[in-house]
Amino acid sequence: MSAASPAVRKQSARDRLLAAADELFYAEGVHTVGIDRVIEQAGVAKASLYSCFGNKDGLIRAYLQGRHESRQTRILTGLERFDTPRDRLVGVFDVLIDYVSAPAYRGCAFYNASAESEKGGVAEEMSDANRAWTQELLIGLAREAGVPDPAVLAAQLVILYDGASAGARLDRHPEAAVTARAMAAVLVDAAIAAL
Amino acid sequence: MSAASPAVRKQSARDRLLAAADELFYAEGVHTVGIDRVIEQAGVAKASLYSCFGNKDGLIRAYLQGRHESRQTRILTGLERFDTPRDRLVGVFDVLIDYVSAPAYRGCAFYNASAESEKGGVAEEMSDANRAWTQELLIGLAREAGVPDPAVLAAQLVILYDGASAGARLDRHPEAAVTARAMAAVLVDAAIAAL
DNA sequence: ACGATAGCAGACAGATCTGTCTAGTGTCGT
């Protein structure tokens, strides 16, 4: 009962705003969706939005930051059920298959956001951070698996990952992710066998 | 001279409009760029735009149709220098490397356009046509190469292609395409060797 | 010479978007 959490009553305006932005921005695009739509769905006053996030760019940043964090936990917890580094490397694609199979899947939130933002904006910055995290995750797993050149394997897996993500989006079907998982398994096993 | 070409003088308003739209829409997004920017860059009256294309959606459709056709010729002519079906399959990735290495490269025009358009719109329709063409091209080349299952190889190459395209965009560097080409070569050779 | 066609210039309507501001409400800790 410390003074740490000031508003446990229902949900702060900030949280409702973020939830609405997450849904609308992802489904229809950060530029297509206007401020009014967000505050209406969140049931929040416009002044609250600007008090919490400064401006629309701040809201977009928070939206992408939230996507980044939820993706990290989704992958990390999804990987817990696998025992070996080899299985975890391939398991990243199992998590991806789940993700792109959701009916609401509309591609990579970071790619989408930067496709409709200007060069060098918030979207690019957040996307870079997200990609760096993925790359390091894969390199770390590859190193644990003891493959000769972890960075090379990781680069190849990133291509499969991006291809699966984009393909599932454009085809509106998760098949590409299933194919990518199979390709990733072959690649990982070959790299491990090359010891 | 027949009555076939009515305006050889300089360049029709339609052509200038299309050139301006191609540049601006690709560089900044179909939704971000307004009609006024396009007509200003084209040096054309607003009424001409609406007389030529009906509305903005019509201009977007024509822009994507133009991208589709120029991509077809770029790939087809780029493939002419290769002699065997095997080399042409891998050659698709050589053409891709050239494309993503251009400083103005900003990812797949169809993905970008559909990322900022609503579901079921023009962008999706044009993207579907473009992807179907690519898939059929790869299946045809794989069949010519005599691989056991052309559709499977084509599906795998599409993933590499999409991954290279998206990766080069997000990393702002063509490296992913080079890696994808190497992966494609391994895949194609393995499929041919499996005869 | 004379329509027909294509194009230009720009005002205008109506919608929509971001961001600001005022004024008021309810809840908390003290």
Add this chain to the structure above:
DNA sequence: ACGACACTAGACAGATCTGTCTGCTATCGT
């Protein structure tokens, strides 16, 4: 009881966007 705080409701300004409309000009085929 009271001040601080978070929030609400909505008007408002100013910009921007799509699309229409009027009026004018130049060129081309016949």
